Amino acid sequence: MSNKPQKGLGRGLGAILGNETDLGSLRKPVGYVNKEVVGSREPQDTSDVLRIPVDMIEPNPFQPRMSFDQDALNELAESIRTFGLIQPITVRRKTNDKYQIISGERRYKACRLAGMDMIPAYIRDANDQGMLEMAIVENIQRENLDPVEVAMSYQRLIEECDLTQEQLADRVGKKRASVANYLRLLKLPAKVQHDLKVGLLSVGHAKVLLGVEDQTLQEDLCDAVIKNDLSVRQLEEKVKNLNKNAQKKDKPSQDLPDEYTRVLEHIGKYFSNNISLKRSSDGKGSMTIRFNSDEEIRKFLQALDETNL
Numbered sequence: 470m471s472n473k474p475q476k477g478l479g480r481g482l483g484a485i486l487g488n489e490t491d492l493g494s495l496r497k498p499v500g501y502v503n504k505e506v507v508g509s510r511e512p513q514d515t516s517d518v519l520r521i522p523v524d525m526i527e528p529n530p531f532q533p534r535m536s537f538d539q540d541a542l543n544e545l546a547e548s549i550r551t552f553g554l555i556q557p558i559t560v561r562r563k564t565n566d567k568y569q570i571i572s573g574e575r576r577y578k579a580c581r582l583a584g585m586d587m588i589p590a591y592i593r594d595a596n597d598q599g600m601l602e603m604a605i606v607e608n609i610q611r612e613n614l615d616p617v618e619v620a621m622s623y624q625r626l627i628e629e630c631d632l633t634q635e636q637l638a639d640r641v642g643k644k645r646a647s648v649a650n651y652l653r654l655l656k657l658p659a660k661v662q663h664d665l666k667v668g669l670l671s672v673g674h675a676k677v678l679l680g681v682e683d684q685t686l687q688e689d690l691c692d693a694v695i696k697n698d699l700s701v702r703q704l705e706e707k708v709k710n711l712n713k714n715a716q717k718k719d720k721p722s723q724d725l726p727d728e729y730t731r732v733l734e735h736i737g738k739y740f741s742n743n744i745s746l747k748r749s750s751d752g753k754g755s756m757t758i759r760f761n762s763d764e765e766i767r768k769f770l771q772a773l774d775e776t777n778l
Contacts, residue, residue, distance in 0.1 A: 504589060518557050520587040521568055526560060526577060529570040531597070533605050533622035534614060537575055545575070546582035554580060557589040559607070561600060568592070571600050572607035598630050606641055616675070617666040620651040627652075650676065658684045661691045670694060673701040677708055686711070732756075739769040 506520050558573030570577055571593060580588050593603075605622045608614055614622070626637050634652070638645040654665065654675055661678060664670040674694055678687045694704055729746060737744040740760050748754035760766055 506587065518589050518591060521560065521590050523581055523586055523588055525566055526568050526570060526588060526590075527563075528577075529572075529574055529600070529604055531600060531604050531625075532570075532574050533608050533618055533625070534574070535618060537578060542575070542579050542582060545579035549576075549579055549583040549585070554585070554589055557591055559591045559593055559603075561593055569600075572604050602626065602630060602640055609641055615666050615668070616651065616654055616672050617662050620654045623648055623651055624655060653679055658688055660688050664691055664695065671701065674699075674704055677701060677704045681708060681711075736769075739772065740765055 504518050504520050506522075554576060556573070556576065558576050559571040560568040561571055563569050568590070573590075577588060605626060609619060609622065623637060623641075626632055626640065627634070632640065634648050635645055638648045641648070654662065654672075657665070657675060657678060661670065661675065665672070665675050670691060674691075678690060681687050681690065690704065690707065693699060693707070699707070729748060733744055733746055736758065740758055743759035743761070744756065746754060746756045
């Protein structure tokens with residue numbers, strides 16, 4: 470086998486740049502070093518980027534994301550050290566020396582981990598309602614919020630911004646049915662919401678569980694999904710069977726003629742009433758006796774002998 474280096478893109482690039490070229494040196498971090506520090510002048514418009522000292526930035530109290538994966542933050546911080554912050558965060562000015570994050574808190578945290586003392590940012594004017602809307606829309610569209618976080622964010626928009634579901638759907642660019650389905654997730658028990666939030670349960674599973682009224686049963690089915698690694702289809706089949714059994718139990722029994730009732734009473738007392746009788750409209754049917762011991766059979770046989778039956 471030949472030990473000659475293979476020809477390809479890398480060799481072509483090396484020929485262009487020179488074999489001694491360090492490609493890492495060509496990837497200088499994007500630091501917006503050509504941008505002015507905030508306070509040196511007013512931003513011209515919302516697309517203008519300024520650099521803000523990290524100690525002048527505070528987190529967003531309306532941040533819909535409640536937790537940040539530390540490993541993912543470390544990976545982003547390492548990327549920022551290598552390539553710089555590609556996408557500036559967005560802030561609003563509260564005072565001359567204090568800015569509040571509208572969107573990009575994850576990037577802000579990663580910048581701090583990366584040791585940055587200046588963070589590039591867009592500066593926008595926004596009241597609290599506008600800020601909340603912008604933060605949620607930006608997060609939903611650009612971040613991987615878990616389903617419960619999305620649902621809670623939708624709920625906050627409806628309650629705090631006095632929006633209808635239709636108005637909310639317009640704000641976030643989703644169909645009304647999609648918004649409604651997310652909001653329904655908040656009706657699930659806390660235990661099920663937790664498992665959905667941490668990824669033990671899928672949204673598909675959660676939708677099936679919403680078709681079950683009893684919350685204890687919802688939790689039991691949730692456990693079954695996790696323990697047995699049930700697919701959504703398998704869970705649907707299990708719920709379907711449960712509903713069938715419930716309908717059978719709830720179905721009113723057919724009135725039996727008096728003589729049938731007397732048979733059940735007389736024989737049932739020997740078997741702790743573990744006796745059932747099915748009868749069709751034409752008088753045909755079957756009777757099933759369940760016994761718990763040989764002693765029950767002996768007592769029943771004795772009763773038959775004593776009555777000469």
